[in-house]
Each structure stands twice: as structure tokens, then as C-alpha cells.
Amino acid sequence: MIGRLEELCWRWRWCLGLLWLGIAASLPMWGLSRVQLRLILMIALYAMLGMGLDLLVGDTGLVSLGHAGFYALGAYGCALLQVRLGWSFWAALAGAGVLTAGVGLLLGLPSLRLSGSYLSIVTLGFGEIVQMVLRTWESLTGGNYGLRGIPRPTLFGLELTLANGGLPALALILATLTALFCRRLRRSAPGRALRAIRDDPLAAQMCGIPVPRWKIAAFVLSALITGLAGGFYSAVNGYLEPTNFPFNTSVVILSVVVIGGAGTVRGAVFGAALVQLLPQVFRGLEQWRFALYGLLLVLVMRFRPQGVLGWRSRVSYRLPGKEGQCTYPAKG
Template sequence: MDAYLAAMLVFAGLYALMALGLNLAWGLAGMVNLGLAGFVAVGAYGSALLTVRLGWPMPLGIAAGTLLAAVAGAGLALLVARLRGDYLAIVTLGFAEVIRLIASNETWLTNGTDGISGIPGPLRGAVTPQQFNLVLLGLVWGSVGLVFLLSARLSHSPFGRVLRALREDEEVAAVAGKPVLAFRVRAFALGTAICGLAGALYAHYNGYVAPDGFAPLLTIYIVLALTAGGGGSMRGAVAGAVLVIVLLEGTRFLAGAIPGLAPVQHAALREASVALALLLLLRWRQQGLIPERTLTKAAP
């Protein structure tokens, strides 16, 4: 049981990282990003390919994966400089699909739909599977802590204030002399870098990446985590990610406790109850579990 709990905490940590990344661009700067799975994939594939094919050491691979995702994010942000709202959502969603299709079809690079297996993990093989879980648990939650602190500082710095100003009214910010595009690109790239980091850690934890793992479902989970937790709020993003894992996994046991249901019905009930819980949350608590405290005053 503890191995299972540790594994689920690792997943929760990875989701929390992604939610924090999404929060930077979406929560703070108001830039919709439904391409999250694509950036996670860039980080995951980047680190996986560099460590497996070129034999790079893991920390370097993870750093490179993070950087690649940041570059991809900056590039996309420049491309979509004029898009807002729904249109931005469509293009970013399209970006994620493009990445997934490249991963499926550029077999020479990505090994196609077979995916890349045998990705090394920190101390994998040298320690028992349970200890490996704990190593990753420390690594992932350490990263969550670090990203949390950094993005909290960022959010309360003048930079963060500009991002919030952009979210509320871009023209006002522009009139106040803020270079809107530069801020947008930087916020977006920072957010996607964090997603790339999550992807790289995911690749080294699971030891396997395949295009199917980066389907839009992942983006939906993270968007739900952020909305449930509270957009714009760092703590909300982490809490939301943990909530999504608790819902996904908790329903497994709850559905199992209902007698007289076939496993197929359990599976359907699980998906339905996850949706229902989030619907209820959004109906009765739109601001999220831990809402953003204030728009003007920098509270910790």
C-alpha cells in the first residue's frame, strides 16, 4: 500500500508542476494554453532522447528538456502574438496535436507509436522499486517546492504585477508603457518550461514515453486541477493537482465498494464521478478551493 501511495504522490507532484506551469501563463497573464500536453511531451521526449540515444547524464537531459519546452513555448507565443481567448485556445490545442503527430510519425527520431522504452531513472536498478519511488517522490516534490517558491516570488515582483495587469486589461498596460508582447512571450515560455520539467521527470520516472501518453486528456486533467484549485493562485494549483489525483484514484476504491456493479460499470462510474465532483465544485465554488488572494496587494 505504501508503494502505491508513494507512486500516486509522485503523480500528484508531476500534475502539480504542470498546474504551476499552466498557472504562470493562464492564471497570471490570462493566456489560455490548451497545448500543455504538447509542452510536456517536448520535455519528456527531449530528455528521453538525449539520455537514451546520446547518453547524456540525467540532470543535463532534464535541463535540456526544460529548455526545449521553453524555446517551443516562446516560439509559439510569438506566432500567436495577436490571438486572444478562444482563438488562442484553438491554436495551442492544435500545437499539442501537432507535437503528438510528429512523435507518432517521425519514426527515425521518436520511434513512432512504439515509444521510447528503457529510459534511465535516478538510481533505478541500484535500489529497490519502493526506494526508487521515494527517490522520485523527493525529487518531484522538491521541484514542486522550488517552482512554487520561484513563481511566488515572480508573482509578487513587478513582473508578476505586469502579468496581472495584462490579464485584466492589455491596453491599459500598454498605455502605461509596458512592452506587452515581450511580457507575454516571457510568461508563456516560463510556464511551458515548467511543463517541460514535469515531462522530463515523468519520462525518467516511468522509463517509457509514447505519443498516447500525451493525448488531450492530460491537458484536461491539468486545466481541471487549476480551475478547481483556483486560477492565479499558486497554492490553489498544487491543491487542485492533488485533488485531481485523489478523485481519480479515490473513485477506484469508492466504486469498488458499491456491491453488485460489474467492473465495466465501475469504470464508467469512475469517469462520471470525477466529472460530477468537478462540476459541483465549479458550481458552488467558482473561485476554486484556494482562490487568488488579491489583485493589487502583494500578499505572500
């Protein structure tokens, strides 16, 4: 059944895409409440964060526990470029992306020497160090007092806010672009190279894949996407403080990836929705909701360790191109 569904989605992908675009663009006109709009925005944002981390975790097999660090760098970078240098939001967002990608390059370097859990720990340390820098460098970041007065982004003179639906729409667009990018990457030679490295680095190297280069590239791309999400988050929040980016955030981003199913866009979207909706659903239980959230993580892993939507695609590999149809029928 899943195979049929995938096949249908593939056949009607252009229509689905247009439909999705319509939904995203008309979001401001739906008359949703602020709470609902914020929820949509946060789901889109976490889907984006999840997809960014997924490039490392799902595709390259490198588990990062420090993505809150990239998230924070993107947020602070974007905010500071606006507040201190007077850049426009869009320029600052791009600048923040470049900044985090550069830091991603630096953090990728240890991945050439360290493997598996050792690398995870270095990324974890990275996240903590970013927090320390944000706390300590008071003249730049405002330290523990935080950074206030971050302007809202404007588009053609119109200020994008939560209330007018502009920010959620922007979130959906950013998440969609990220999803398209990830999908394209996975269907291309670079994506195949990353998966080869994930499954067997030595065999990948013996196939002529430049393992160090692609590991670093994965870090850079992952950091770039996470940094852009961070920049966007700074615009949403309007103020920033170091406690916005604790280790728990890194864990939540990782949960987004793993709960839905690593290496897939649908998994990231599902994981993001779950992570954001659960606290809402369990709101009635007030003090117990985070405990339940932990329990749910355990249960999902216990009964579906590959992730809730982590099935192996039943639709065969497709060659890209205009004829894009299912070139070779799936077996079985």
C-alpha cells in the same frame, strides 16, 4: 479566519519551510507502500504542471489547451537526450527544459496576434501536432511502439527509484522550487506586469508595460516548467509512447489550475491532489469513477467558480525584504 491563518503562515513561513524540507527529505524513510509513494509523486508532478500552466492562465489570462504538447516535448526531449546521445539525466533534464522553452517562444508568437479563445485553439492544435510528430517520426521517437529503456536518474551514484523513495523526494523538491519561483514572480514587477496584461492589455501598454515581450515570456516560463515536469515524468515512467500525452492531459492540467483557484500556488497543489486522489477514492465504483470525476468538475465550477481555494488574499500586499513583515495592515 482565513485571514488569521494566512497571517500565521506568513509569520512562521521559515519554520514551515524547514518542516516541509524535513518531510520531503525524509520521505524515503517513512516506509510507505509503492502505491502511496507513486501517489505522492503524481500529486507533486501535477502540482508542478498546474503551476506551470497557471503562469499563463491565472497570471497572464491566456488559456492554453495544449500543455500536453509541452509535457510530451519535455518527456521525449529528456529521454532522447539520454538514450540517443548518452547525456546524464540532469543534463538531459536541463536540455529538455531549454528545448520546451524554445518551443514555448515559438508558440508565444501567435499570442501577439490572436486573442482569447483563438489562442486557446492554436495551443490545442499545437498539442495535436506534437502528438502527430511523435507518432510519425519513427526513426527518432519509435513512433507508436514507444520509447523504452529510459534510464533512472542517479544522484551521487545512487539510483533514484520509486521503491527507495528517491523519485518522490525529487518530485517534491522540484514542485517546491517551482512554487517558490511562482511566488517570487507574483510578488515582483514581472508578475504585476503579467496581471496587468491579464486585466487590460491596452491599459497595461499605456502604462509602459511591454505587452508582447511579457506575453512571450509567460509562454516561455510556462513551457519551461511544463517541460521540466515532462522530463521528470519520463524518468518515472521508464518508457514513453505518444498516447501518454492526449488532449485529455491538457484538460486535466487545466482542471488542476481552475479547480483549486487560478493564480495561486495553494490552488495548484489542491487541484493536483484532488485530480490524483479522486480516481483512487472512487476506485470502488470502478466503471463510474471517471464519470463522477466529470460531475465533480461541473459541481465545483457550479458552486465555486473561482476555485475551491480561490479566495482573495486577506493579508495585504507586502513589500519584499528582510523586514518582510506585514508592512501595511489589512483593511477590514
